Each structure stands twice: as structure tokens, then as C-alpha cells.
Amino acid sequence: MDFELTVEQQMFKDMAKEFAIREVQPFVKQWDRDCHTPPEIYKKMGDLGFLGIKAPEEYGGLDLDWMTVGMVTEQMAYYDLQLAMSSFSRVSLGMLPLIQSGSDEQKKKYLPGLIQGVKTHCFGTVEPNAGSDATAIETTAILDGEDYVLNGNKTWITNACHSDFAMVVCQTDKTKGTKGLAVLVVDWGTPGFTRAPIENKLAFRHHDHGQLFFRDCRVPKDNQLGGFGIHFGMRAAFSNVEHTRYGIAIAAVGAIKSCLDLTVNYCKERVQFKRPIASFQMVQDKIADMVIAHEASQLLAYKLGYLKDKNVDVTKESSVAKYHNMLMLKRTAADAVELHGAYGLSDEYPVERIYRDCMAPFIYGGTAHVHKLVLGRLETGINAVAR
Numbered sequence: 001m002d003f004e005l006t007v008e009q010q011m012f013k014d015m016a017k018e019f020a021i022r023e024v025q026p027f028v029k030q031w032d033r034d035c036h037t038p039p040e041i042y043k044k045m046g047d048l049g050f051l052g053i054k055a056p057e058e059y060g061g062l063d064l065d066w067m068t069v070g071m072v073t074e075q076m077a078y079y080d081l082q083l084a085m086s087s088f089s090r091v092s093l094g095m096l097p098l099i100q101s102g103s104d105e106q107k108k109k110y111l112p113g114l115i116q117g118v119k120t121h122c123f124g125t126v127e128p129n130a131g132s133d134a135t136a137i138e139t140t141a142i143l144d145g146e147d148y149v150l151n152g153n154k155t156w157i158t159n160a161c162h163s164d165f166a167m168v169v170c171q172t173d174k175t176k177g178t179k180g181l182a183v184l185v186v187d188w189g190t191p192g193f194t195r196a197p198i199e200n201k202l203a204f205r206h207h208d209h210g211q212l213f214f215r216d217c218r219v220p221k222d223n224q225l226g227g228f229g230i231h232f233g234m235r236a237a238f239s240n241v242e243h244t245r246y247g248i249a250i251a252a253v254g255a256i257k258s259c260l261d262l263t264v265n266y267c268k269e270r271v272q273f274k275r276p277i278a279s280f281q282m283v284q285d286k287i288a289d290m291v292i293a294h295e296a297s298q299l300l301a302y303k304l305g306y307l308k309d310k311n312v313d314v315t316k317e318s319s320v321a322k323y324h325n326m327l328m329l330k331r332t333a334a335d336a337v338e339l340h341g342a343y344g345l346s347d348e349y350p351v352e353r354i355y356r357d358c359m360a361p362f363i364y365g366g367t368a369h370v371h372k373l374v375l376g377r378l379e380t381g382i383n384a385v386a387r
């Protein structure tokens, strides 16, 4: 396995670091206090090509590889886990379902704006009664003439309130079970489509999460994305979740390194018992744990990126990397706060935000339990949650 970066990958890595230092680091504390990300930041990322790395050239993309997306995500996450994940999810949840399953009209309508960072998607799978069990979708889409009539609620949807369009997973025929599931693209402004923000969150405060409501919302049947059923036409749309796991795993690497560097600097400066606290063995023990967490997580994430670029099945590697790296980030962030003492509880110190923020991608992209179930199924051949 060769992790040596190509000239292009190194260039994007450097550009992302420079961009994050200039455009993110000085402002992120205030964004988090205000619970608001300025939308222009996505236009700036679009101008640098960050959002179009995996998109086809004919729509304004660069048609590059996963490692390049990973390099940008890792660098951004060092300064802000939220922005790293929101830019990655624009690629995985925003564009890939359209690229893989969209019609020519759908691609022409949505991809250029997404690539330029001037249009925003949301992807609605989860509902109040369908979380880890995405097959329990209750939102219905009943065909009536040339339209589907959509009814149901989605919750905890990223970009819910700022999106220009929603991709909505719905049940078209309950008697068919998961084979009746479909994805409809619904433009904001369609009658019967409303939304509401989720406020006062523990994590990802400056990012938009909310609920989507559909009440007798008529959606032209041409707005269907791909075919029906998880294992058939809709598979491509669902595969974005696996891509998101790579984004989470590589973002965790950047955030772990940030915790490590911030903690080492703080511990070398902070003096107690007339010595820098970095000189105490129990402090160094925790710093050593952080170094190991970073090295191991980086290897897993880079391996995953490398394999994704070989187009092989990475179900196992995605679950291993997502599970491991988020566990390591959660532990590292907690240790970082602990080693900052009381100051670790103040948002003047970035470890406070990382400690809270890591809980968001710890839960989405599949919880830790879900990834253990995936790995258990792959090893034993037994699906523990089969109905």
C-alpha cells in the first residue's frame, strides 16, 4: 500500500491548510457562539475546487480521487470538525447520489451549483421512528397520475433549513417492504414542504440541522432518483452513507492531531509544582496515548481512502475506520480537556469545541453499535438484526 501523495493531492492538502488558517481558524469560535456558518464560506471552497473534487468535469468538477477529498477533509478538521464534515457531506450525501443515480436533467439542474458552493442539498433518510433501522421508513409517496404525493416527517437532517432541495427516502408501496423504498428530489418552495431548525444542540452548533415535513406534497414522478429498493436502483443513493464513513474517519484524524498539538503546547506552558505539567509522567502517558491514537487512526483512514480509489468493496474497512477513529477522537478530546484543567471547559480553548463536536459524527454515519453489528455480520454470516 502506497500512501505517498501525488503532486495534486499534496497541492490540495496545502491549499486546504492555508484556506483553513485564513478563512476558518480566526472565525470559528464566533460562528459557534452565533450558531451560524456564513454561506459565503462554501462559495469560497467551491472557487478553490474543494467541493467538485469527485464530480464529473462536464458539470464543472475535477473528477479526482478519494485521497484528494480526504486530504482536504483532514486539514479542515484540524481547525473545524463541523466545516470539514459539512464540506465532505456535500460530496458524499449531496453530489454522489445525483452522479450515480440522477438523470441528465437532474445532474444539469443541481450539480453545477453544488460544485460552485452556491446551492445546498439535504438528504433525508432518518425519521422520528426510523433511526439506525432505516428500513422502518414511514414517509409515504403514493403515485397519483404523473405525481407522487409525499407525506411524512424527517428529523436530524443536515442542511435542512438552508437547502435548495431535499433528497427524500420514502416508501412507495408498503406491501413491498424495502423493495418499495425510493428517493425523491423535492425543491424547496414545493407546496406542502415545510421545515424547522433543531436548536440548542450539544454539538455542531454552527451547522444547520432540522426537521422536514411533507403534507400532501406533490412531486413529479420524474423527480425520482434511481430505482426502487435498497438492493436495486436505490443502492447508489444509499451508498453515500458508506462514503460518509470515510469522511468521518479521515476528519477524526485531523481533529485528533489538533487535540494532540493543542495539548502539548498547553502542557509545555502551564506550570504547576514549579514545573511545566508536560514534565509529569502521567501527563506524558496521556500524550503518548494521543500520539498512538493519531498514528493508528491515520493508517486506517488512509488505507480506506487507498482502497476506495481501487474501487473495491470497503464495507468492512469503512466500519473498522469509522468505529475506531471516532472512539479514539472521543477519548483524545476528553483527555485534551482534562489536561487543560478548568480552561478546557472554556470556548477560548478549541479543545472544548472538539470535545462537544465529536459526539455528532460519533452518532451519525452509523452508531458504534451499528458498526459492530456490521462487523459481526461480516465475520459470522449472521445478520443479528434480521426481522
Ligand SMILES: Cc1cc2nc3c(=O)[nH]c(=O)nc-3n(C[C@H](O)[C@H](O)[C@H](O)COP(=O)(O)OP(=O)(O)OC[C@H]3O[C@@H](n4cnc5c(N)ncnc54)[C@H](O)[C@@H]3O)c2cc1C
Residues within 6 Å of the ligand: 122, 123, 124, 125, 126, 130, 131, 132, 133, 155, 156, 157, 158, 159, 204, 209, 360, 361, 363, 364, 365, 366, 367, 368, 369, 370, 385
Ligand atoms: C449531527 C447529525 C447530523 C445528521 N444528519 C443526518 C442527515 O443529513 N440525514 C439523515 O437522514 N440523518 C441524519 N442524522 C441522523 C442519524 O443518521 C441518526 O441519528 C443515526 O442513524 C442514529 O439514529 P437515532 O438517532 O434515531 O438513534 P437510534 O437508532 O434510536 O439509536 C439509539 C441507541 O440505540 C442503539 N441501537 C439501535 N439499534 C441497536 C441494535 N440493533 N443493537 C444495539 N444497539 C442499538 C444505537 O447504537 C444508539 O446508541 C444526523 C444525526 C446527527 C446527530
